[in-house]
Amino acid sequence: MKFVITAGPTREPLDPVRYLSNRSSGKMGYAIAAAALEEKHKVVLISGPVAIAAPLGAELVPVMTGDEMFAVISARIDDCDVFVMCAAVCDYKPVHYSAQKMKKERAPFALALERTRDLLTSLTSVPRHCFVVGFAAETQALAANAARKLAEKNCDLLVANDVSRADIGMDSEDNELVIFFRNGAQKKLRRAKKNVLARSLLKIILNAREKSLTKKT
Ligand code: CTP
Secondary structure (H helix, E strand, O other), X not given: OEEEEEEOEOOEEEEOOEEEOOOOOOHHHHHHHHHHHHOXXXXXXXXXXXXXXXXXXXXXXXXXXXXXXXXXXXXXXXXXXXXEEOOEOXXXXXXXXXXXXXXXXXXXXXXXXXXXXXXXXXXOOOOOXXXXXXXXXXXXXXXXXXXXXXXXXXXXXXXXXXXXXXXXXXXXXXXXXXXXXXXXXXXXXXXXXXXHHHHHHHHHHHHHHHHHHHHHO
8 A cells, every 4th residue: 555654844944044843853754654664555755854764665755844745745645545644844934034144133033924834734625535644733632622633634534642741742752642533433542652653553544444445335
């Protein structure tokens, strides 16, 4: 089966030396890619800038900004069976990019930001034949926010993680996941190493995809 998996943060430049980004390490997305490769699936890994190596056998497509990530996903999504949107996409970007390094001033400085595109919502606004897995990073009301994102972003399944804790989630080795299904069911995967969770998650994704295909036929 063919997987397209996004991972890591996106980066929105402000000037030649500065950017907006987030703490995503890419570890969860890379672990899912590795788990899929272990099971002999094909993987296109579309990744923002991270400090880890891509799993052997993945086709790595490095990107920087949300727009770049969107362009690459758009070109590849119709040729996959499972699309996993694990990347932590910046929600805002500077209104203006300064071609020169911005000089510091005495006066307080306010940065004008505008929303970036919501990649997942844009991608699922047209019918896709692939099974779509979204993620949610939450610090509060995890279940309510995740259920809303599952519906609003039109995913087949949504994987939520609590990013308020230092011991799991962003930039840590471990994670704890709650998986939300279209029929309202939830499944918790208890705290474990990201590569262990990724293997369980892969099984759950493929199972849910199988069920959704059976339903459609
Ligand atoms: N996502 C996306 N494009 C964005 C922001 C997020 O495609 N501009 C995707 C993420 O990859 C993830 C899902 O949407 O699969 C949820 O991301 P999350 O950061 O949890 O939520 P947001 O939609 O950004 O909402 P908020 O920041 O308000 O929680």
